[in-house]
Amino acid sequence: ECPWDRKQTQESIISYTLEEAYELVDTINRRDLLGEEAVCGELGDLLFQVFFLACVAEEQGHYNLADVARTIREKLVRRHPHVFGEAAANTPEEVREAWETIKRQVEGREGIFHDVAEAFPSTLFAQKLQQRAAAVGFDWKQASDVLTKVREEMGEVEQELAGEARPERLQDEIGDLLFAVVNLSRWLRVDPELALRRSALRFKERVEAAARAAGEDGLAFENMDLDQQEAYYQQAKKEHGQ
Structure with a gap:
């Protein structure tokens, strides 16, 4: 067995799980460049985190991977009576309303913000x-x-x-x-998170393009005054889209 693996706890693994989730998001956003195989690889990395967390829990006598799978299966069936039962839901809005009702009435979750994790971004x-x-x-x-x-x-x-x-x-x-x-x-x-990320990526690409263009002209972007930097930035903006 791996000595590092043996020392891990659920708490110590959290940061790696979050890192893998963000890497998956980044790869999906760039899959046109990186390809679907890269997405597949990142999905595997994230899946490994699920396995790892379940294994740690099993060693501590809590639950195992089969319990995790059974729990999500039961939850999906319970929250989709329009698929697995006799209920009707004809629009996404009706599905969402039924989902929230089931969480409150069937699963006993109380409070308006009962399932909003404060650890979210x-x-x-x-x-x-x-x-x-x-x-x-x-x-x-x-x-x-x-x-x-x-x-x-x-x-x-x-x-x-x-x-x-x-x-x-x-x-x-x-x-x-x-x-x-x-x-x-x-x-x-x-989606505000995705919108902000797209804007941030556009800014990153434009600044990098401006710096490259300046370098091709024998200039160092970091040594320019703001007016010169802005001129190169606006040119990069034109060449790489608005």
């Missing part, structure tokens, strides 16, 4: 909270109202900047602004 955490609040009717009436809220929060950031610009207040105001933007994304059916 911030944008996902905010999105889940907003979705759960909306499910009980606590929501804006239309997307334009949310956009007004975004503008309001932006105004509060500007107001703080025009005043004392206290770090703790700025953190709160920026947080409120981001929360409102996530809410707007939810209303527009845009």
Whole structure:
């Protein structure tokens, strides 16, 4: 047996599981470049984490991989009465409503935010909270109202900047602004995490392209003034799409 494996606990494995999940997301987003075999490989890495966690739990006398498989099977059957039972659900919205009802009434989960893990990434955490609040009717009436809220929060950031610009207040105001933007994304059916990731990747590609172009001209991007950097950046933006 591997000495490193023997020392692991569920807590020590968590960071590796999260890392593998992010690597899978990255590979899926770049599968046109990396290919489906790369996605398959990352799925295997993530699956190994499931096996590893189950093995650790089994050694501690809790449950094993068969228990994990049985539990998810039972859960899927229970939460899909429109597939495995006599219930009817004709739209995705009806399926989602039935899913939430079953979790509350059948599985005994209480509280509006009962299944929203605080360990979620911030944008996902905010999105889940907003979705759960909306499910009980606590929501804006239309997307334009949310956009007004975004503008309001932006105004509060500007107001703080025009005043004392206290770090703790700025953190709160920026947080409120981001929360409102996530809410707007939810209303527009845009995944905020994926949208932000796409924007970040575009920025990364453009800056790298600008630096390469500068290098081809015998210049070091990091030694340029801002106007020169911006000129190369705008050129890269044109060449690599908006």
